Amino acid sequence: MFSYNRLLFLIDHLIWGILVLVFVFFIFQSEYFLTERNISNILTAAAVLGVLVAGQTFVLISGNFDLSTESTLGLAALVGIWLIVPAGPTTFGGGIFMNPYLSIICSLSMGALIGYIIGCLITYGNMHNFIVTLAALLVIRGLMMAFTEGAPVSGFNNPSADVFYWLGHEKAFKLPGLGKISVAVLATGLVYIVCHLILKHHKFGRELYAIGGNRDAAEALGINVNRRIRQVYMLSGLLAALGGWMLAGRVVSIQSNLGETFIFTVFAGAVIGGVSLQGGRGTMLGALGGVLLLSTIDRGLNLMQVSVFWIKVIQGSVILVAMLIDAQRVRLKELSIIATSEKK
C-alpha cells in the first residue's frame, strides 16, 4: 500500500542504500576495491573527515554555520608539532621541547578556545555566524602562514611525535575482511557514539534541535540560547583540533596550507547525510553515512584511475543529487501533511 510516511522513511534512510549500491558498483569496477588494504584506506580517510563533520553537525543542527574548522584543524596540528620539535631548518619548530602529551592538551584547548571566541563574537557581538566564521577562516589561516613564514614544520624522526603518529598511523587491531583498523578509525567511531548519545539522549542535544527549529520558542521557554551557541562552537573547535591531531600524525610534515578547502567536503558530508542547512534536522548516524559515502566514492574513483579533475566534478554532482533528494523530501512532507489533515 502506498503511504507518504513509508516513502519518507525510505528517503530518510536512503543514504545507507546508496552507500551499498556505490560499494557494489566499485567492486565490479576494480579488483582492488574489496581488498583489506583498500577498505582500511577508506576508513582511515573517513576518520579525519568524520571528526570534522561530527562537529559541524552540532553547529548545523543549532541553525548555525562554522566555516572556520579547516583552519582550526591546520593551526592545531601545526601548534601541536611546533611545541615539541627543535627550532631551525629541517624541522622549523619552536625549540620548546614540550612534553608531547602536554602539547596535545595545548592544541586541543586551543581549538576549543578558538571556538569559544567565535561563539562570543556571534552572541555578544551580535554578528552573523557566516561572516564571523568566514573571517575566522581567513584570520587563522593567515596566522598560520605568518607564524611559519611558509616553512613546513616537521615532526619527522622525532620520538616526541610518537603520540601524534599513534593517533594518525598506528593500527589498533586486525579485523577479518576490514583489514587493520587504525587508532584513528577507532577514535572517530568513539566520537560518533558519544556525539550520538549527546544529540539523542541528552538535554543538550534536545535543546540544540529546539534552537535550530524555533529559536524564539527556545528562548521563551527559558533555554539560554546564546550560551548553547557558544558551547556548540567550542565543541566544533575542539573536534577540529582532534582532527588536526589525527592529520598531523598522518602527514608527518605540516605545511601552512594543511586542511585548506577541506571545509567544502565537510559540508558536503553533512548535507549528503541529511543534516539540514536550515537547522533543526539531521542525525549523527546520517552524517556518518555521508562521510562514508564520500570517502568510498573518493577511493573508488582513485582505483578506477579517474582523473583528479573528474573526481571533483563527480563530487560536486553527488552534492547536487543529495540536495535534489532533500528538496523532494521537503515536498513529500508537505504533501503528507495535506494528506493527513484531509483525512480528519
Next chain:
Amino acid sequence: MKILELKNISKSFGAIHALENVDLDINPGEALGLMGDNGAGKSTLVKIVAGNFSPTNGEIFVAGKKTSISNPLEARNHGIEIVYQDLKLCNNLTASANVFLGREINSGFGFFSRLKHTAMNDRAAELFGELQSETRPHDVVERMSGGQRQAVALARTRLSDPKIVLLDEPTAAISIRQVAGILARIKQLKETGHAVILVSHRMMDVFEVCDRVAVLRRGNKIADKPIANTNPEEVTGLITGALEKA
C-alpha cells in the same frame, strides 16, 4: 489575598512608552480579561509577567511577596505559566519533546544525565488525555492541526501546578469547535483555584468566561471592572476611545 499584583508598571523602548503606570491584580480562582486594540500594550504586559522583558519602573508581587521576574524560567518557578499567542512550538520536534522543552525529565546528573524518553512520552500522553485531545506524544508538531498544536502548548502549563495561567490570544487561530474546548478549559482552571489572565480580541470569549475585564489604551489602563457591571458595547467604546473612561 492577591496572587499577582502589578504596581505602577511602566515600560519604555527609547522614546516610546509602551506602558505607563499600569496597576493590575488578580485573585486565585478569578479570570481576568485583558483587552485593548493593537499597540495598546497588551503584549508588553504579557512579556513582563512572563519574564521576557523587565519593566522600566514598577513592582511585581506574587502571593504578596515582592519579586523580580528576569527570565521565563523564573516566571515558571513563581508558578506563572504562559500560553503564547504563537504557541512557541518547535515544528521539528515531537509533541512530547515540545511539552517538556526546558523541563526535561532526566536520570543522572550533569554531563552524565540521560533523557527519560519513555517517562516523558507517558506523561505527555496522560496530559493529552486530560485535555481530551487526540494528539499523540510521538507525532511531530509540524504535521498537526491548529487544535492539536494548541493542546501541546496547553499541556505545558499542566506540567507543574501553576498558580497563574496567562493565555495570550488562545482562540485566535483555531476552529469554532475548538474555541469551546479552550473556554471550558479556562472555566475548569478557575474552579480548581487558578488565576487566569485571558488576553483576547474576542468580546464573546471574554464575556463568557471572565469575572473581570481590564482595558488598555495607548499604554494606560483606562478601565477595570467586573463583567457583571459592564457590557460589550461599553468595552468596545473603551477600546476604540469612543468612551474616554469607565
